[in-house]
Amino acid sequence: MEFIKHPQKADWSKLCKRPTKETKSLIESVETILSSVKKEGDAALRSFCQKFDGYAPENFRVSEAEINESENKISPLLKQAIEQARRNISTFHTEQLLEEKRIQTSSGVFCWQKQTPIEKVGLYIPGGSAPLFSTVLMLGIPAKIAECNEIIICTPANKNGEIHPAILYAAKAIGIRKIFKIGGAQAIAAMAYGTESIPKVYKIFGPGNQYVTTSKQLVSLNDVAIDMPAGPSEVAIIADAGANPIFVAADMLSQAEHGTDSQSILITDSEQLANDVITEIEQQLEALSRNEIAKKSLAHSKIILVKDLEEAVHFSNEYAPEHLILAVRNDESIAECITNAGSVFLGDYSPESAGDYASGTNHTLPTNGYAKMYSGVNIDSFTRKITFQKITRDGLKNIGNAIEIMAENEGLTAHKNAVTLRLDYDENDL
């Protein structure tokens, strides 16, 4: 871990930099996969499955029996926990639904927005070291609340053709039953173009390795929308002298265990706290099951000593962290100053884990500085706001002249005409 004391403002942008990845060769191999699946459909999927996952399913679709059996394969405690998380995530996301409200912008001119679900969405759930059933909840629940008509999940099976029962159970618990055994870039291709087995969707969500995220970006250029560009997970913690080093260390470690490329940054105005956190991290580290990953990740993590919390906030806004923990006494007033972050955790008892699993906020968040321009996943992500307008005859009289003049000045006489002919018709006919 690097301990940087009072960096110059000129060095901030270097400190805020994320590791850049070499993508050229990645793009080429992903393009090959995408075009094969586009051309050959299921046959291409099977061959890539065999090659990359060591298992090529005859039927990609998970059977009803497999889904139903998942219930017997996980503990009642986990079921209860999933149910509690489901309730909180539902409560928070349901509140995000937009109420339709007609606005009369001028007399007789009525305009409104209607939040309309995206009809077909695809959720990608990675396989790999941890069965991310929490991501099934975080993507599936808002998709259900938005009332997307077709919701599918793609997730890779293991070498025995099995999907982790917690993933199947979470999907079942929220009412998603179209689940396909397919992972990697080929899964993204299948959802973007459609194959004999897997329906084409309009928007693709979910995390994944670099093949998955690169293929999401490539298909988003023409064929589908995606949730957001991806990067390694990260947390920044702003802590004052009163923060608890045990908690701060635990939060940094919980980010560090995600992957070797995860980043934890502590920004503090207390050198004492910084030193206490370093000691605590060493103590907590050994007991962790994923301590090898955490150690590698900590190697490029940073502690930054600043002169006061104002500077800490300023630095954090420049960094634009995916997760930001405010381990400070005046957390409410500091929160008011945060302009760039994915999700913010206030006070000593709001660990990132809470938002990762069960408090109700979404855990699919912008990383890599993208919090400067993107929101995390929310109900908006699964809907569009279609605008509507209804103008009465008198309403058109009120704004018609402005339209005619503007259209004329833009050189668009047919635009003008569409108003003039209506106003004239009105005059003569009624």
Place this chain on the structure above:
Amino acid sequence: MEFIKHPQKADWSKLCKRPTKETKSLIESVETILSSVKKEGDAALRSFCQKFDGYAPENFRVSEAEINESENKISPLLKQAIEQARRNISTFHTEQLLEEKRIQTSSGVFCWQKQTPIEKVGLYIPGGSAPLFSTVLMLGIPAKIAECNEIIICTPANKNGEIHPAILYAAKAIGIRKIFKIGGAQAIAAMAYGTESIPKVYKIFGPGNQYVTTSKQLVSLNDVAIDMPAGPSEVAIIADAGANPIFVAADMLSQAEHGTDSQSILITDSEQLANDVITEIEQQLEALSRNEIAKKSLAHSKIILVKDLEEAVHFSNEYAPEHLILAVRNDESIAECITNAGSVFLGDYSPESAGDYASGTNHTLPTNGYAKMYSGVNIDSFTRKITFQKITRDGLKNIGNAIEIMAENEGLTAHKNAVTLRLDYDENDL
């Protein structure tokens, strides 16, 4: 114009297809421009300006004097029209601001969203045949309402180094004074990377030719966000036997005059209306200033005869038009059935021109079928929804166990630890 009577369902997807463009060579030339500007900044900008626009500004920034003089160069009538449009657009977009609302998802667990402006945004306003001052209003007003901190406009100057006064006046009227004389792919590069003269922004908005739209897509892969992918403008009109053929023809022509690649589609259950519209189009066409463009555009426009309005709605939802006019007697109930469109115009007196200029809705809308997954520009486009959470000690007791169990089952013990250490600390210490 093609008149297609009762097409088979199997042919719908062909009828909904937009013209595809060859992009490979386009991407290569745009990439050259992007990398030059990234490397050489202003110097590259000047050389591209000279090459493409025949004018290389010494100072890219439009002077205060030029902005102020714009007021004397446009008519009082146009100023009034712009003011009326400004008011309506402001009214409609202001209503889209999100009120902050704390949700208690479980006892002691508070979660909320805060709508936060994107700090730096860039608006691209094309030059070319028409001075699109209306687009200045459509992008600038919501950016101002969202309270984006830095709002810049890039727009190409003519060979004499001038920008159309209506563009400068519209910008001035809404309080935008950072305007730069630069167009094309080089303008997009400047806003994406920043140069000595032009600040880097976080999100780029606005229409443009194929070089502009391709460069927007390329920079969006890594560096900035963009409003949405672009395509030629289009309108679909659903009309019944009671529709006024004069109005329908005028609306089709007002779309057709945009560009030779624009598309107008009439979907009707009345063969009589279809024939009357064809006659009307011929009559109205000749008087238009841009009738050469309109004629070429009409050549690939379509009239589709369907058996009833239900089928018309079904077809339109499959086509997902940028603009949809409902020239039907039961426009309110038909509007309820629309699932895919950018903006919908109800009844005989709501021409597309109204939304293009002055009713209050935004005219930056998803084309090319993208209405299936994207919204038009609205206040969301200029903001992010950052989530916040504050959990009390008792709140963490309520949900802590669920978090621990879920984290453990995902194999993430440090995530679990961040809760356990807090709950334990609590037990011993208080």
